[in-house]
Amino acid sequence: MFMKSMTAAGILAVLSSTTAFADSHGCTIGARVSIVGNEFPAIQTVGAGAQECTGAEVSTNLTADHQEINVPGMQGNPAEYTSAIIANSSIVALMNNDVIRPLGDLVDAYGEGLNSNQLITIGGDVMAVAFMANAQHLVYRSDVLEQVGLEPPSTYEELLIAAEAIRAAGIMEYPVGGAYAAGWNLAQEFNNMFLGFGGVHFEPGTAVPNVNSEAGVQALEMMRALSEYMNPDFLTHDSNATNAEYRAGNIALMNMWGSRAATLVTAEGVPQEVVDGFAIAGPMTVGGGDIPASTLWWDGFTVASNISDEEAEATFIAMMNGIRPDMMQDEDVRTQAVWLIPGYEPTPAAIGVFAAAEAGTIPYPMLPFMGLMHTALGNELSDFMQGNESAEQALADVEAAYTAAAREQGFLQ
Amino acid sequence: MKHRTFFWFFLPTGLAMLLFIAAPIVSVVLQSVFAPHEAVLETVETCTPFRCSEETAINQEATRALREERPLGRFVGLDIYLDRGHLAVAEVAEAWRSTDSFGAFFSELGDLPFYRAMGFTLTYTFTVTPLLIVLGLMIALAVNALTQWLKGIVIFFSLLPMIVTPLVGSLILFWMIDNRGVLGNFLSWVVGDPDLSVKASTPLMWIALIVYGVWHAAPFAFVVFYAGLQTLPEDQIEAAQIDGASRWQQVRYIVVPHLMPLVTFVALIQLMDNFRVFEPIVGFNAAAHATSLSWIIFNDMSGETRQLSAAAATSVMTIIGVAILLSPVLVRTWRDFKGKT
Numbered sequence: 092m093f094m095k096s097m098t099a100a101g102i103l104a105v106l107s108s109t110t111a112f113a114d115s116h117g118c119t120i121g122a123r124v125s126i127v128g129n130e131f132p133a134i135q136t137v138g139a140g141a142q143e144c145t146g147a148e149v150s151t152n153l154t155a156d157h158q159e160i161n162v163p164g165m166q167g168n169p170a171e172y173t174s175a176i177i178a179n180s181s182i183v184a185l186m187n188n189d190v191i192r193p194l195g196d197l198v199d200a201y202g203e204g205l206n207s208n209q210l211i212t213i214g215g216d217v218m219a220v221a222f223m224a225n226a227q228h229l230v231y232r233s234d235v236l237e238q239v240g241l242e243p244p245s246t247y248e249e250l251l252i253a254a255e256a257i258r259a260a261g262i263m264e265y266p267v268g269g270a271y272a273a274g275w276n277l278a279q280e281f282n283n284m285f286l287g288f289g290g291v292h293f294e295p296g297t298a299v300p301n302v303n304s305e306a307g308v309q310a311l312e313m314m315r316a317l318s319e320y321m322n323p324d325f326l327t328h329d330s331n332a333t334n335a336e337y338r339a340g341n342i343a344l345m346n347m348w349g350s351r352a353a354t355l356v357t358a359e360g361v362p363q364e365v366v367d368g369f370a371i372a373g374p375m376t377v378g379g380g381d382i383p384a385s386t387l388w389w390d391g392f393t394v395a396s397n398i399s400d401e402e403a404e405a406t407f408i409a410m411m412n413g414i415r416p417d418m419m420q421d422e423d424v425r426t427q428a429v430w431l432i433p434g435y436e437p438t439p440a441a442i443g444v445f446a447a448a449e450a451g452t453i454p455y456p457m458l459p460f461m462g463l464m465h466t467a468l469g470n471e472l473s474d475f476m477q478g479n480e481s482a483e484q485a486l487a488d489v490e491a492a493y494t495a496a497a498r499e500q501g502f503l504q
Numbered sequence: 505m506k507h508r509t510f511f512w513f514f515l516p517t518g519l520a521m522l523l524f525i526a527a528p529i530v531s532v533v534l535q536s537v538f539a540p541h542e543a544v545l546e547t548v549e550t551c552t553p554f555r556c557s558e559e560t561a562i563n564q565e566a567t568r569a570l571r572e573e574r575p576l577g578r579f580v581g582l583d584i585y586l587d588r589g590h591l592a593v594a595e596v597a598e599a600w601r602s603t604d605s606f607g608a609f610f611s612e613l614g615d616l617p618f619y620r621a622m623g624f625t626l627t628y629t630f631t632v633t634p635l636l637i638v639l640g641l642m643i644a645l646a647v648n649a650l651t652q653w654l655k656g657i658v659i660f661f662s663l664l665p666m667i668v669t670p671l672v673g674s675l676i677l678f679w680m681i682d683n684r685g686v687l688g689n690f691l692s693w694v695v696g697d698p699d700l701s702v703k704a705s706t707p708l709m710w711i712a713l714i715v716y717g718v719w720h721a722a723p724f725a726f727v728v729f730y731a732g733l734q735t736l737p738e739d740q741i742e743a744a745q746i747d748g749a750s751r752w753q754q755v756r757y758i759v760v761p762h763l764m765p766l767v768t769f770v771a772l773i774q775l776m777d778n779f780r781v782f783e784p785i786v787g788f789n790a791a792a793h794a795t796s797l798s799w800i801i802f803n804d805m806s807g808e809t810r811q812l813s814a815a816a817a818t819s820v821m822t823i824i825g826v827a828i829l830l831s832p833v834l835v836r837t838w839r840d841f842k843g844k845t
Contacts, residue, residue: 215548323683
């Protein structure tokens, strides 16, 4: 469905793109625009697009620490930032603090040409406009798998077999790359595996944790099994480190973000066999389930509530200029992300994310208390990964840590 | 000084202290006894690029009304101080009841974030502080014995660890102890274990952090002691030499007593600094093995949902911790002061 609508949109946009291109530089705004967001290339492109508008100042603050400044920067009145670029995990903090406005009227007035699936609606209100999709999926070395005579794995069980074969053949000692750094990354890998085993983080309709379950234990045991094939320093490896390991030719199989996969081997000094062997596939399933052990993500923009209507209008117009369809003509821009923008034609680097969407991967939970659960997982699972305690104990610790935090935040009584 | 003169003399400093020290502390304490309102949750239809589904969300109108009614939030007293993320009173009591040996009790304690952080922080503080004082003194004595033209260069290089930004310094060491890095490789060659990984072992990681701490702070002690050495009474040294005192005896009976006030000063500053150890834990990505109170504050503030009240409670506990650590030194200084007047 996702693939279909994207392709349909692609065809439509090819037909209309010439006209769109002609009037792209007609962006004039009447009030200040100030954007805060993450710093990866796709968002840089959107920010630069918004800054092409004339008539008033458009400033951007694109940084990896955007989550720490967007809420404080939008709580004041008037807000410092008129727009925050966020993902499905981080929009929650903005909603919890009531700092973004519904966009229905602005979409009606200036949102012409947006696909309906770009509109993030919560309880009937459009709260954000999405422009790209993301997911973690398999990245592998086709040459190494050929050497051991195996197909790219479609399940984590097959990945373990492939890893053992590569080690046994003496090609690599630690063939699996895992972004298992204690904290956010480790928690995210658990989320992937937990959802793959059919787990649900909370008891439906409540903030009561539900990770200390059979799926939770199975997920941790699979993570432990995988870690046997990872560089022993895995608890310090974030996705930057696993990327570096892949580039250095030290690993052959890893779960990597779609937004990073496209540029993985374009860095300088990557050995030729790594460049040639670079290949992408969809996310893997686990434990015989049919839902991939991964999560779907979107990135989009919001508009602050503590600003004047003129500023909100200007912000929306500028952001729309940052995601205008004719940008999809540019080959470099196209490879930067899996865009949801009309006119986008997928590049080969996008197949992993498309496969994730087609296989029914579950979107990262957009719940008010998911951030607390993520933090608790990131802090409490490292003891298990080091072999210091049982899976059940680690998950009980997660629930206890989450419960304390959720009580403080008023989600649990 | 007349009281009136003193008052006007002290007023600007006093105001600045009120504004920049007292007011933030009051605000942090206030923050730590208030928590966000109970969330009013509702189930609404949520549509994303991938699908529409029924999801739990916060009811904005109801929550806004609550916030306007009581803008500070909900008063929770000491609840946050006592919860699992902090003193964990209930969990500690439970661990005490359910374990039959001290070993088991302490291992249960190590599972609770506050006690785990204190375990590392106190070990770090009480190994790094004496080590850096001794090392700083040794460097100062060595440099002081050098010929004039060598001193400048040696002093510059000795100060480098302090000049380097802590985060950058720890990152450099972090890459060196990687199992593919210079030091990591060397270590595994020394012990003959190719799989040895400093970053995967808790004791080795602690040692790496402590080595970093000493490396980073020793120059501070060195500079202070070196300055002190310049005021060393030459006549006493000469007298000692005539009496046939060895170099060690000179250091033990003349240099160290002369520098003692400076040792107290360095100890004071470094106890405070080391108790708030933070940068190396982040730089070394060491959170799996070692945490500190400052790291907990950082972690509470950097999640998708910022836990302001939890972070505030930990901040207050850090202030209390520093006060307890410094109390012996402060009491001594007070006694010395009373003795003099």
